[in-house]
Amino acid sequence: MKLFKSDQPNTFHYVTAVTFKRVPIFRNDYACELFVESLTETRSHCTFKLIAYVVMPDHVHLILNPLARNISEVMRRLKSSSARRILDWLREDRFAASLQKLELDIPQSRSHSHALWQKGFSSIDLWSPRFILQKLSYVHLNPIRAKLCDRPAKWKWSSYNAYSTHEIGAGQSRSTDADIGLKRNWTKRRATPASKRYIWD
Numbered sequence: 713m714k715l716f717k718s719d720q721p722n723t724f725h726y727v728t729a730v731t732f733k734r735v736p737i738f739r740n741d742y743a744c745e746l747f748v749e750s751l752t753e754t755r756s757h758c759t760f761k762l763i764a765y766v767v768m769p770d771h772v773h774l775i776l777n778p779l780a781r782n783i784s785e786v787m788r789r790l791k792s793s794s795a796r797r798i799l800d801w802l803r804e805d806r807f808a809a810s811l812q813k814l815e816l817d818i819p820q821s822r823s824h825s826h827a828l829w830q831k832g833f834s835s836i837d838l839w840s841p842r843f844i845l846q847k848l849s850y851v852h853l854n855p856i857r858a859k860l861c862d863r864p865a866k867w868k869w870s871s872y873n874a875y876s877t878h879e880i881g882a883g884q885s886r887s888t889d890a891d892i893g894l895k896r897n898w899t900k901r902r903a904t905p906a907s908k909r910y911i912w913d
């Protein structure tokens with residue numbers, strides 16, 4: 713599926729990146745940790761607004777606004793930084809079986825023999841606050857839809873806890889911009905009856 717990808721600056725995007733051959737590398741907590749580190753590092757090099765993220769076993773979703781930059785540039789940096797970290801760790805700790813799954817059919821070079829990500833990424837532009845909120849709950853509910861846990865707060869590898877006032881995860885509140893005014897709406901939304909609490913799509 714080819715999704716519309718706009719290069720306009722200062723646009724919110726709902727972005728999905730998939731691991732190479734859908735290898736579920738993020739079943740490993742340390743791999744998730746390295747990805748979140750890359751997210752923080754990438755933000756320190758090229759400023760972008762991060763509204764939400766979730767790391768799933770074989771893909772990640774992000775809601776971000778690249779501000780003055782281009783979404784492709786931000787994603788290229790994020791993907792290469794996380795790939796470098798994770799592949800280096802797999803090599804260092806000699807995870808031969810995992811590395812073998814990530815091996816390129818045709819190695820690009822001696823140093824580029826493996827891939828963490830599938831080429832490219834998909835992106836949907838989010839034009840309205842309502843659309844952003846809808847995708848925000850979609851992102852945070854991903855682990856539940858995939859039956860990985862029963863409550864969004866239980867998934868360590870998402871920004872959900874940065875939005876919940878009583879369970880702020882260490883570091884997570886710092887890694888997202890939960891302060892753009894969405895927080896109030898989100899809290900309000902959570903106070904509605906359970907059946908109407910989340911928007912599914």
Ligand code: NI
Pocket residue numbers: 768771773854
């Ligand atoms: Ni997903």
